[in-house]
Amino acid sequence: MKKKSDQELLALVLRSQFSRVAERNVREIVEAAKAELSLTDIAYERLMAGIELGRRVAEAKANYNERLTSTHKAVAFCRLHFARLIAEGLQEEFHVVTLDTKLRMINSHQITVGTLDASLVHPREVFRPAIKDASSSILLAHNHPSGDPTPSREDRRVTEQLTEVGKLIGISVLDHIILGREDCVSIREHGPTF
Missing domain, CATH: 3.40.140.10 (Cytidine Deaminase, domain 2)
Structure with missing residues (x-):
């Protein structure tokens, strides 16, 4: 699968390529309040679930068996x-x-x-x-x-x-x-x- 841009991934999660949220970068979205994003409750929940899932995947990938020798x-x-x-x-x-x-x-x-x-x-x-x-x-x-x-x-x-x-x-x-x-x-x- 071809690597998708942040905007393409957001459009997939939100199921809309026309969302204003897709015009923002990921940091702006994470730091924005719900009202600033102009999303429906369902779209906002979907977005937050996608962000949380990404965090959990990153945490699971962390190699906690690595020795902290430096x-x-x-x-x-x-x-x-x-x-x-x-x-x-x-x-x-x-x-x-x-x-x-x-x-x-x-x-x-x-x-x-x-x-x-x-x-x-x-x-x-x-x-x-x-x-x-x-x-x-x-x-x-x-x-x-x-x-x-x-x-x-x-x-x-x-x-x-x-x-x-x-x-x-x-x-x-x-x-x-x-x-x-x-x-x-x-x-x-x-x-x-x-």
Whole structure:
């Protein structure tokens, strides 16, 4: 089957090639409110079902058995695993991915949901699921609702604090990935913590 454009796929899902929605790009559609799309209830449900199905297929394709042995692999993992948060996150969310001794994912845990521009995180909440999962290391991730993945001073401070706590309890912090709209950034790769 020939690869179809976004507009052709939207026309198929909506069963209409004349829809104004088909003139928009996918990001505009995902971010648009129902009223902005001028769709009937059934067409809107069909569109949302198609988007959700696409997300689930992408998540199912994610290779969670891959070892996160480099910054590049950790960033690629987060880009896929947290795709929904990257695309739709309106508030800052802090997540912990627990890893086994081979650096493969055990589980993923949402720790906090913050305000529009802040997320308070405490080491107790971060390491509780890590201890419960008997993980040997963790990967930290949080989104910046602004879309800019540049680590803030507070991001660096939290990473340093959690790294030190991890050393005390024997669970290493592999990295801290900041999730932005167009890019994801590793704090470990982005330079010194202060």
